[in-house]
Amino acid sequence: MSTRAQDFEQINIALSDRIRASAPNGILAEGDSLELLRKIPSNTISLILTDPPYHSTKKHNIYGDTQFQEDEHYLEWIETYSSEWHRLLRPNGSIFCFCDSSMSARLEILFSRRFNVLSHIVWTKPNEPGFDGWKGKMKKEALRQWYPHSERIIFAEPAVEGNLFRSTFAQFLRDMRQAAGLSLKELTAMIGAYGKVNHGGAVSNWEAGRNTPSREQYEKVCSAILETGKVKYMPPYEDVIRVFSVNASKEFTDIWTFPSVRPYKGKHPAEKPLAMLEHAIEATTYPGDIVLDCFAGSGSTALAALNLGRRTISIEVDQKWVKAIATRLEVESIKRNGKEYSYQPQENGMSTFVHQLDLFSGVK
Structure with missing residues (x-):
């Protein structure tokens, strides 16, 4: 970008x-x-x-x-x-x-x-x-x-x-996760963001558009997706999260x-x-x-x-x-x-x- x-x-x-x-x-x-x-x-x-x-x-x-x-x-x-x-x-x-x-x-x-x-x-x-x-x-x-x-x-x-709350970030995250070949549970486990009931954890909520990650959480998501080698670039926080x-x-x-x-x-x-x-x-x-x-x-x-x-x-x-x-x-x-x-x-x-x-x- x-x-x-x-x-x-x-x-x-x-x-x-x-x-x-x-x-x-x-x-x-x-x-x-x-x-x-x-x-x-x-x-x-x-x-x-x-x-x-x-x-x-x-x-x-x-x-x-x-x-x-x-x-x-x-x-x-x-x-x-x-x-x-x-x-x-x-x-x-x-x-x-x-x-x-x-x-x-x-x-x-x-x-x-x-x-x-x-x-x-x-x-x-x-x-x-x-x-x-x-x-x-x-x-x-x-x-x-x-x-x-x-x-x-x-x-x-x-x-x-494409998602529950019509969120642009939610759609972006889903696209990047799928491009990396990761399931919701796999990405959640990699960043340690499990919920008590929802096994998709925070990632599931983000992809539904219910809320957005903090800067630290987003950096963990980027690291996990890039580690797969299937995605070459993740944009900075300022380019994906609404201020x-x-x-x-x-x-x-x-x-x-x-x-x-x-x-x-x-x-x-x-x-x-x-x-x-x-x-x-x-x-x-x-x-x-x-x-x-x-x-x-x-x-x-x-x-x-x-x-x-x-x-x-x-x-x-x-x-x-x-x-x-x-x-x-x-x-x-x-x-x-x-x-x-x-x-x-x-x-x-x-x-x-x-x-x-x-x-x-x-x-x-």
Whole structure:
């Protein structure tokens, strides 16, 4: 399997004619996201963190939010994206997709065709002191349903048929074990992972997709399979086990409490808080992983990924926001590192910043 750096370079080449800003670990491309997604090589993305138009909110200041007259047309559009997202993700990758509460149930069913939906996250937005927002101003007596003070985030992993829980790792382990000519009991005995009742032990559970091995257990599995001489290579832990790392000091439930972004000059109408995006990225990726946002908006996902030492691919169709993202990343990088940029005109009249050194440090 190729490295993250090799994958990033292949993506850079694939999108080269649409790149408007680039750096050793960040790409900003302009254009229709579906068209550009189809250019990206398969199984190269570790995390998709994206915020497509909600459709149900019908905001004219958000590109695409009023594009569809019927719900079904919107769902068909997302279905097309879902197919591409599944193709692009590494087998151990993850996806976060923001959506409106009124569409989330139907979107979750749509996602379940290709993904294992792991969590239906509710993002609730506490008001900061002195900032009541619409919740404080509206007339409660006029409500005919509960006030929608939250947004939803579908969190999922790629699914594969062939085992109880449609786990990609389960299918991979079964394929490798069978290629090595080992039975469940034989592999279990070789790594010392017998259960009290289940004679297939931990291996049986892993192949059903019930759970996954620790790094130490996986290394034992690799050693046992390679010892047979019938399998020449076993990929590293980071390439087969989906990342998920939280602790008690951070949000670890499916209720996320992050204040929304307060108004400021130049704010994107659907901008998400940087702290929430960093939380999602840190919990579900390794340093150096590639994070994709194909509805980049203000570029917050890119900035969050770069802050954490990840690589980032941003795609945006609205030229206004393409320019805003480029400027934001430039300003943030110079603020941190004092590095210089040079602007070069493009044939289509756009300008691009080309980093002369590093954008952010920390990505290997």
